[in-house]
Amino acid sequence: MAAIAAKDEQAAPSGRKGGPLPLLALPLGWMLVFYLIPLALLLVHAFWSVDYLTIDRTFTLENIKAVFTVAPYPAVLIRTLLMAAAVTLTDIAIAFPISWWLAKKVTSHRELLLMLVVFPLWSSYLVRAFAWKTILGTNGILNSFLQTTGITSEPISAFLYSKTGMYITFCHVWLPFMILPLYTILDRLPDTLLEASGDLGGNGWKTFLRVILPLSLPGLLAGSVSVFSLTMGDYITPSLIGGSPGTELIGGIVADQFGVANNWPLGAALILPILAIVIGLLLVANRFGALGRDER
Amino acid sequence: MAVAKTQPGGRTAADPPSIELRRVRKSFGDFTAVAGVDLTVGQGEFLTLLGPSGCGKTTTLRMIGGFELPSSGEVLIEGAQMGNLPPYRRPVNTVFQNYALFPHLSVGKNVAYGLEMSGVPRGDRERRVREALDLVRLPNVENRRPSELSGGQQQRVALARALVNHPSVLLLDEPLGALDLKLRKAMQLELKHLNREVGATFVYVTHDQEEALTMSDRIAVMNEGRILQLGAPEEIYERPRSRFVADFIGQTNFIECDVLGPDGRFVACRTAGGETIRAIPAVEAPAGGTITVAVRPEKVSLDAEAPGGLSANWNRLTGTLTEVIYLGTHTQLVVALPGEGQIVVHRQNRMLGETEPSTGQQLTVAFDPASATVLAE
Numbered sequence: 001m002a003a004i005a006a007k008d009e010q011a012a013p014s015g016r017k018g019g020p021l022p023l024l025a026l027p028l029g030w031m032l033v034f035y036l037i038p039l040a041l042l043l044v045h046a047f048w049s050v051d052y053l054t055i056d057r058t059f060t061l062e063n064i065k066a067v068f069t070v071a072p073y074p075a076v077l078i079r080t081l082l083m084a085a086a087v088t089l090t091d092i093a094i095a096f097p098i099s100w101w102l103a104k105k106v107t108s109h110r111e112l113l114l115m116l117v118v119f120p121l122w123s124s125y126l127v128r129a130f131a132w133k134t135i136l137g138t139n140g141i142l143n144s145f146l147q148t149t150g151i152t153s154e155p156i157s158a159f160l161y162s163k164t165g166m167y168i169t170f171c172h173v174w175l176p177f178m179i180l181p182l183y184t185i186l187d188r189l190p191d192t193l194l195e196a197s198g199d200l201g202g203n204g205w206k207t208f209l210r211v212i213l214p215l216s217l218p219g220l221l222a223g224s225v226s227v228f229s230l231t232m233g234d235y236i237t238p239s240l241i242g243g244s245p246g247t248e249l250i251g252g253i254v255a256d257q258f259g260v261a262n263n264w265p266l267g268a269a270l271i272l273p274i275l276a277i278v279i280g281l282l283l284v285a286n287r288f289g290a291l292g293r294d295e296r
Numbered sequence: 297m298a299v300a301k302t303q304p305g306g307r308t309a310a311d312p313p314s315i316e317l318r319r320v321r322k323s324f325g326d327f328t329a330v331a332g333v334d335l336t337v338g339q340g341e342f343l344t345l346l347g348p349s350g351c352g353k354t355t356t357l358r359m360i361g362g363f364e365l366p367s368s369g370e371v372l373i374e375g376a377q378m379g380n381l382p383p384y385r386r387p388v389n390t391v392f393q394n395y396a397l398f399p400h401l402s403v404g405k406n407v408a409y410g411l412e413m414s415g416v417p418r419g420d421r422e423r424r425v426r427e428a429l430d431l432v433r434l435p436n437v438e439n440r441r442p443s444e445l446s447g448g449q450q451q452r453v454a455l456a457r458a459l460v461n462h463p464s465v466l467l468l469d470e471p472l473g474a475l476d477l478k479l480r481k482a483m484q485l486e487l488k489h490l491n492r493e494v495g496a497t498f499v500y501v502t503h504d505q506e507e508a509l510t511m512s513d514r515i516a517v518m519n520e521g522r523i524l525q526l527g528a529p530e531e532i533y534e535r536p537r538s539r540f541v542a543d544f545i546g547q548t549n550f551i552e553c554d555v556l557g558p559d560g561r562f563v564a565c566r567t568a569g570g571e572t573i574r575a576i577p578a579v580e581a582p583a584g585g586t587i588t589v590a591v592r593p594e595k596v597s598l599d600a601e602a603p604g605g606l607s608a609n610w611n612r613l614t615g616t617l618t619e620v621i622y623l624g625t626h627t628q629l630v631v632a633l634p635g636e637g638q639i640v641v642h643r644q645n646r647m648l649g650e651t652e653p654s655t656g657q658q659l660t661v662a663f664d665p666a667s668a669t670v671l672a673e
Contacts, residue, residue: 031523041624099314190394190396192392192394192396193396193398195363195383195390195392195393195396196390196397196398197398197409197455198362198363198382198383198384199361199363199382199383199384199388199389199390199458200384200389200409200410200413200457200458200461201410201413201414201461202384202409202413203382204382206413211398211411214396214400215399
């Protein structure tokens with residue numbers, strides 16, 4: 001969710017100078033009181049320590065050190081990064097043809113088809129994650145299908161409570177966040193540019209590499225930032241679909257530090273690398289005009 | 297033993313035309329955009345497809361370029377069947393209506409795009425890009441973005457990007473539409489010169505009749521998916537064969553009249569006002585039928601001012617002057633004819649202080665029967 005909040009901050013000061021300040025006072029105040037200050041309070045905990053049930057407010061870097069040295073945190077962090085990267089790349093591979101088809105090939109019922117893309121977002125994310133549970137389970141839809149069609153003889157247990165299950169679920173639930181920005185940018189891509197490339201000797205593949213890909217970069221980056229940061233910070237899918245009670249990815253571990261272990265300082269310290277990566281991504285995306293600034 | 301066939305070198309009289317369209321049709325669903333076009337374009341010719349929007353001119357152009365495939369019929373370029381060849385396999389380049397420059401590439405990279413695609417080495421590429429930009433008189437802009445250039449400059453870049461590939465055919469789809477009038481006129485002449493200089497065949501699409509008259513070797517006037525008339529600009533203007541062509545290009549007087557019969561090289565007919573006039577029968581004019589005679593306003597003079605001696609056999613029509621409109625180079629006089637209709641006269645303003653006839657007076661106008669044409673409906 002940090003991504004979306006940071007996006008709002010980006011958008012706010014870009015208005016005309018002077019004029020819109022009174023208009024923005026309320027939302028800015030809201031952001032400050034209910035988002036930025038709590039976030040700062042939370043992050044400050046990273047430099048404190050816990051002493052049985054009370055917080056010791058003397059400055060320490062022990063928690064930060066622990067994040068990078070104490071098992072299993074470094075491994076989980078890397079696993080989370082790899083998972084987020086894999087989900088992002090997969091969603092790009094799935095979303096590009098779909099967005100292209102929607103933007104350039106569909107001649108009728110485009111609104112309806114776009115609606116179908118957005119439609120899953122209307123249901124709770126929790127419901128969608130649960131739906132995957134019933135699909136991936138030992139007696140789930142996927143396994144019954146594989147068995148009735150004779151592809152496998154035994155149910156495959158590796159689908160649920162595993163990284164595979166999380167990967168599949170993530171790829172599905174975040175897909176609309178990749179399709180929508182990609183569709184928007186491909187829809188705006190003039191057909192004459194593609195014809196011009198073809199006219200000048202560019203076959204389909206060359207045209208894709210030299211014209212379509214560079215011009216859809218802002219959409220690709222916008223979608224990637226969303227999918228990547230949503231995966232990085234998620235703890236619901238790991239706890240429902242993932243193995244070893246939701247601690248395979250960093251989100252679950254952070255949740256545990258706050259909710260179960262009651263070690264807020266360590267939890268806060270674990271958030272720092274995620275936050276740093278997401279902010280870094282946003283800066284890169286912004287550099288390439290993915291956050292709405294027109295590059296032309 | 298098969299005999300090795302060699303490609304005949306050099307051009308002969310038997311060389312194939314640059315472009316040949318044979319009974320080309322194109323339908324989109326129920327809509328017929330091009331309804332059977334036959335067209336032959338010579339090497340190095342500047343041919344304009346002229347017509348109102350939706351007449352099929354752009355679709356015809358796109359079928360030559362390979363952006364659309366004909367529903368039926370054949371497209372040949374340099375004597376070779378184009379069949380289903382995609383645009384990048386045809387010896388054709390296109391200048392698009394909105395230029396279609398790649399916004400993420402510099403001007404130099406835009407122009408070099410086609411050379412890069414066909415694998416021209418870097419050194420050659422840079423030289424040819426410079427030459428192409430010099431050709432369109434736009435040096436020293438290689439490193440700029442297209443968005444940093446004016447509309448006229450972007451137009452030149454689009455031209456350079458197409459011409460740098462030395463296409464044997466250049467297709468131009470209303471390329472001057474977005475420019476202001478002055479720039480458009482300058483570019484018209486430049487395009488004409490470029491056509492001579494590079495020797496490529498130019499096929500130009502426009503709805504602007506003046507543009508077509510200025511630049512073309514030949515004009516094909518199109519309407520409703522067909523070529524109505526094909527000919528040199530003078531021929532199209534002076535001898536329109538149909539009411540549509542006469543009306544679309546320039547201003548024309550249409551005079552309805554009943555055929556009396558042939559009269560030498562002319563056909564004689566009687567107007568609604570009972571006057572007999574003669575005209576060139578460009579189409580069949582059977583006696584007893586009704587025909588339309590077309591005559592351009594600048595070919596009509598006031599009888600009192602008609603050249604003496606020469607005008608003895610001219611057509612004369614008498615009516616009431618209803619309008620006098622000063623238009624700078626000429627004054628437009630509208631004479632209402634008895635019965636139905638009117639005739640518009642363009643009177644050149646050669647001298648200052650000429651007195652114009654006043655409205656309401658009876659006026660006789662005269663025109664050479666050779667400048668009047670019988671039209672097909």
